[in-house]
Amino acid sequence: MDGVPxxxxxxTFLTNHARVLASIAxxxxxRIRDIAARCRLTERAVQKxxxxxxHEGYLVRTREGRSNTYRIxxxxxxxHPAEASLSVSELLALLARHDAERGSRQPRP
Numbered sequence: 341m342d343g344v345p346x347x348x349x350x351x352t353f354l355t356n357h358a359r360v361l362a363s364i365a366x367x368x369x370x371r372i373r374d375i376a377a378r379c380r381l382t383e384r385a386v387q388k389x390x391x392x393x394x395h396e397g398y399l400v401r402t403r404e405g406r407s408n409t410y411r412i413x414x415x416x417x418x419x420h421p422a423e424a425s426l427s428v429s430e431l432l433a434l435l436a437r438h439d440a441e442r443g444s445r446q447p448r449p
Contacts, residue, residue, distance in 0.1 A: 356381055358431065360389045361398065364410045365432045371407070398428055 359379040364370060370378075376386045390410075393399040396419070400411045414429035 356385065357389050357393065358435075360386055361393060361412065361428065362432060362435045364399065365412060365436070368410045368412075369407060370410075 356379065360375055360381070363375045363378045367374075372383050372386050372390070375381075376383045379386065381389075390399065390401065394401055396416075398413055398416050400413065402409045402411070412428060412432070414427060414432075416428045417424050418426050418428065418431060
């Protein structure tokens with residue numbers, strides 16, 4: 341089936357909430373469909389995650405015509421007490437640096 345994420349069993353290091361937030365950081369005008377594809381989640385899961393992130397103050401959604409634009413609140417601390425000294429911007433900077441380094445190691449076609 342096209343468009344249906346592949347199932348994943350077991351645990352991962354990053355939560356789906358972190359994946360969605362990182363996807364929005366790359367493109368703050370992404371459609372839910374595009375975020376879902378990038379994160380390998382269902383659109384419904386992405387809608388719920390965005391709602392969670394908005395409710396907790398990590399994200400502000402602005403409706404612009406038929407589209408949404410998202411603004412990440414960069415100084416918001418991470419939720420878990422063990423990471424409470426870190427902000428969302430620090431997490432996203434780490435992920436962006438990793439993606440940049442991984443991209444530079446990819447062989448060019």
